[in-house]
Amino acid sequence: xxxxxxxxxLLSSFKPVGQxxxxxxxxxxxxxxxxxxxxxxxxxxxVQSLSxxxxxxxxxASGSTxxxxxxxxxxxxxxxxxxxxxxxxxxxxLRNVHEGRSHWFHTIMITxxxxxRVFNNTAMxxxxxxxxxxxxSLAHSFDVKEPQDLLRSxxxxxxxxxxxxxxxxxxxxxxxxxxxxxDSSERYVLSEVYNKISKILGPSPFPATGQHMMGxxxxxxxxxxxxxLFTGADAAPTNDGDGSLWGIAHANPxxxxxxxxxxxxxxPQINATLSDAVxxxxxxxxxxxxxxxxxxxxxxxxxxxxxxxxxxxxxxxxENITAVEEALFADIGRPRPEAGQEGASVIASCLDAAAHLxxxxxxxxxxxxxxxxxxxxxxxxxxxxxxxxxSPWNFPFALCLIPLVGAIAAGCPTVLKPSEHAANCAVQIxxxxxxxxxxxxxxxxxxxxxxxxxxxSLKWDHIFFTGGGNIGKIVATAAxxxxxxxxxxxxxKCPVIVADDCDVELAAKRxxxxxxxxxxxxxxxxxxxxxxxxVAPAFRDALLKxxxxxxxxxxxxxxxxxxxxxxxxxxARVKGLLDRTLGTIxxxxxxxxxxxxxxTIVSNVKPGDSxxxxxxxxxxxxxxxxxxxxEAIDQISNQPSPLAIYAFTSNxxxxxxxxxxxxxGAVVYNDVITQLTVKELPFGGVGESGYGRYYGKSSFDxxxxxxNFLNVQPAAEPAFAIRYRPYTEESYQRTNAVLQMKxxxx
Numbered sequence: 001x002x003x004x005x006x007x008x009x010l011l012s013s014f015k016p017v018g019q020x021x022x023x024x025x026x027x028x029x030x031x032x033x034x035x036x037x038x039x040x041x042x043x044x045x046x047v048q049s050l051s052x053x054x055x056x057x058x059x060x061a062s063g064s065t066x067x068x069x070x071x072x073x074x075x076x077x078x079x080x081x082x083x084x085x086x087x088x089x090x091x092x093x094l095r096n097v098h099e100g101r102s103h104w105f106h107t108i109m110i111t112x113x114x115x116x117r118v119f120n121n122t123a124m125x126x127x128x129x130x131x132x133x134x135x136x137s138l139a140h141s142f143d144v145k146e147p148q149d150l151l152r153s154x155x156x157x158x159x160x161x162x163x164x165x166x167x168x169x170x171x172x173x174x175x176x177x178x179x180x181x182x183d184s185s186e187r188y189v190l191s192e193v194y195n196k197i198s199k200i201l202g203p204s205p206f207p208a209t210g211q212h213m214m215g216x217x218x219x220x221x222x223x224x225x226x227x228x229l230f231t232g233a234d235a236a237p238t239n240d241g242d243g244s245l246w247g248i249a250h251a252n253p254x255x256x257x258x259x260x261x262x263x264x265x266x267x268p269q270i271n272a273t274l275s276d277a278v279x280x281x282x283x284x285x286x287x288x289x290x291x292x293x294x295x296x297x298x299x300x301x302x303x304x305x306x307x308x309x310x311x312x313x314x315x316x317x318x319e320n321i322t323a324v325e326e327a328l329f330a331d332i333g334r335p336r337p338e339a340g341q342e343g344a345s346v347i348a349s350c351l352d353a354a355a356h357l358x359x360x361x362x363x364x365x366x367x368x369x370x371x372x373x374x375x376x377x378x379x380x381x382x383x384x385x386x387x388x389x390x391s392p393w394n395f396p397f398a399l400c401l402i403p404l405v406g407a408i409a410a411g412c413p414t415v416l417k418p419s420e421h422a423a424n425c426a427v428q429i430x431x432x433x434x435x436x437x438x439x440x441x442x443x444x445x446x447x448x449x450x451x452x453x454x455x456x457s458l459k460w461d462h463i464f465f466t467g468g469g470n471i472g473k474i475v476a477t478a479a480x481x482x483x484x485x486x487x488x489x490x491x492x493k494c495p496v497i498v499a500d501d502c503d504v505e506l507a508a509k510r511x512x513x514x515x516x517x518x519x520x521x522x523x524x525x526x527x528x529x530x531x532x533x534x535v536a537p538a539f540r541d542a543l544l545k546x547x548x549x550x551x552x553x554x555x556x557x558x559x560x561x562x563x564x565x566x567x568x569x570x571x572a573r574v575k576g577l578l579d580r581t582l583g584t585i586x587x588x589x590x591x592x593x594x595x596x597x598x599x600t601i602v603s604n605v606k607p608g609d610s611x612x613x614x615x616x617x618x619x620x621x622x623x624x625x626x627x628x629x630x631e632a633i634d635q636i637s638n639q640p641s642p643l644a645i646y647a648f649t650s651n652x653x654x655x656x657x658x659x660x661x662x663x664x665g666a667v668v669y670n671d672v673i674t675q676l677t678v679k680e681l682p683f684g685g686v687g688e689s690g691y692g693r694y695y696g697k698s699s700f701d702x703x704x705x706x707x708n709f710l711n712v713q714p715a716a717e718p719a720f721a722i723r724y725r726p727y728t729e730e731s732y733q734r735t736n737a738v739l740q741m742k743x744x745x746x
Contacts, residue, residue: 006602033634045104066446075262184536188209219284220255220489287443290460291386291413294440300383300411303361307354309408309437313401314350316436317343320428324397331396333563334518346401352679352696356399360409363709376711383411384485385461390452390475391565394521396425399489402440403464406699407557412462417455419467420448421566460484461705470689487702488613490685492642493527493615496672497632497658499649500532506670507648508542512550512621514672516599519563520619524644525670527615528605528622530632536603536625540586543601553596556590565618568594574618578602580610583622584726607635629654637662641687646672665689 004433081441193437317324324343328334365380387407391400400418407414418426445451456478465475466489479486511526531539555562563572565603571594588600597619605622626632643665647658658667665685668676675681682693694702722731
């Protein structure tokens with residue numbers, strides 16, 4: 001199979017944002033992004049970019065005309081220019097790294113000798129020439145002003161690059177493919193590429209003449225030939241490479257100084273922000289090596305050591321529960337009782353794992369044939385290795401630390417990446433992990449897109465991700481490049497069925513309780529309700545009655561301690577769904593600022609309504625009426641598989657139908673969300689709601705590798721005589737006796 005080339009990858013990145021293109025929106029307020037706007041955030045050979053947006057966050061227009069991506073507005077072409085500009089920077093940057101390699105080292109991944117061995121070979125040099133050639137072709141397109149002409153120019157360059165069969169068909173500059181390239185030709189191409197890119201980049205982040213690149217911050221990826229920061233005593237300027245083409249930054253940990261510039265001439269001005277950023281990148285990436293060393297040294301193998309770390313994690317939450325509750329209130333407006341429950345769930349998970357470590361880690365003895373009984377067949381649960389846990393903002397402590405419980409119990413060193421959207425909680429998680437756990441085994445990395453790119457570029461032994469499906473696809477794609485196993489805990493629209501035989505008042509109370517938890521920002525909350533038409537009026541009345549009891553004053557009254565939507569963007573999304581609904585707002589609908597929406601019940605909702613387009617993940621409960629339960633089951637079975645399906649009924653036939661005709665992570669009768677409290681039940685999704693399981697022993701199993709053990713004794717040799725050559729008819733009959741067995745007729 002032909003591997004996708006750099007040109008094809010660049011062409012694939014022209015896809016519009018927001019249509020399963022694997023994009024993550026650029027975050028604001030991130031230090032690295034503020035330093036150099038032109039910094040590429042991905043490697044050019046990635047099939048899917050983690051950031052295909054301009055610095056303003058505007059997306060490329062969708063659609064196409066005769067194979068050319070459409071640009072319906074003049075601004076869209078500038079976004080495309082920005083996108084291709086970043087790819088050109090990457091292409092040229094990679095090429096120069098190979099030629100001037102002494103400028104770009106990163107001590108955490110490679111030594112000078114190793115770098116020389118990687119770069120000093122014909123194949124690597126040929127590849128970097130091709131990078132420069134493709135960059136030159138694309139750079140010429142920036143002289144084209146009209147949007148459609150620019151797009152055609154870019155596509156023509158890419159198509160020509162891909163379809164050319166030999167050097168004779170290529171432009172003159174592509175003579176670099178041949179091995180007998182003269183130095184002057186090479187310098188000409190590099191000079192032309194540099195001039196084009198200098199024109200695009202504008203003012204340099206370094207004040208010295210000709211310095212337009214930010215090496216250490218250009219690509220945050222510890223991969224040979226991509227981004228290296230040479231540290232320590234070897235940070236002195238060197239004599240190989242062309243310093244006139246690149247801005248060079250070095251960090252010297254012993255002096256805590258960063259300097260940069262051409263050979264022998266660091267720029268006269270280097271700001272403190274840049275110095276801090278470079279050192280932070282260096283320190284953050286060194287974490288990976290530290291955890292790898294811990295794993296390889298076997299420091300986490302003793303069960304007693306794991307138990308102590310579990311107790312330490314429980315103690316961290318218990319002794320700091322006030323700080324935990326305050327952080328949850330600051331980020332999400334979580335009432336104290338609900339915040340306390342989140343902390344309690346972490347402590348309970350720690351204590352449960354500590355109490356069952358020996359049981360979970362004990363070798364399994366499978367039942368084998370009697371003649372194999374002396375072989376001591378066993379299955380050992382061993383640590384998978386260094387793990388990465390990426391957690392969301394809606395339950396920032398529980399969904400970060402409960403997976404960590406499984407990693408600790410299994411003996412896996414772990415990096416935690418909490419959500420930047422719950423900043424106060426991330427600060428507390430960082431502090432607690434640093435103060436209470438072994439820093440050589442458990443580390444927190446904070447940040448947004450640049451840090452996420454860095455983490456996903458590394459080789460992990462397991463990645464545990466909780467969040468939305470779009471980001472989950474990006475995580476899974478990155479993991480697949482390195483064959484890393486992944487657990488994806490995603491979401492979905494969890495439906496509720498209210499049958500005509502249920503207690504509608506009980507159903508209303510339990511459903512509304514679940515929907516109000518965390519202001520509806522819970523992956524297993526009741527997303528929408530199917531109610532059988534004959535009991536719909538009674539159910540609606542029951543909801544209003546319960547609503548009045550839950551909120552005797554308007555829910556947005558400060559005394560009601562109603563939580564908030566995590567940020568203005570999510571608030572606007574939920575508000576937009578509510579604004580476009582054709583249903584009838586029965587109660588609620590009040591909005592306060594850009595963070596609060598009152599709990600809202602909407603009746604007369606139809607399957608095609610805006611509230612049914614996506615997971616609501618907010619305090620809005622749509623009610624759909626159906627003639628019978630079969631109609632509800634049919635609608636559910638035609639939708640993406642959710643994490644849970646809830647049904648309020650005592651009818652065994654209905655329960656059987658739900659199990660047989662639907663698919664979900666869980667089925668719960670006569671309540672919502674309560675499955676999370678049963679630690680013996682593995683929690684996870686199926687299909688679009690994710691894959692993999694955790695909670696209790698399932699968490700331990702997730703981070704463990706089941707390793708087979710067999711000890712075949714020399715005494716078994718007589719039984720093996722039949723397997724050796726020369727083969728005979730007798731050996732065939734004896735070793736293939738199963739071929740003669742009678743298979744039962746059904």
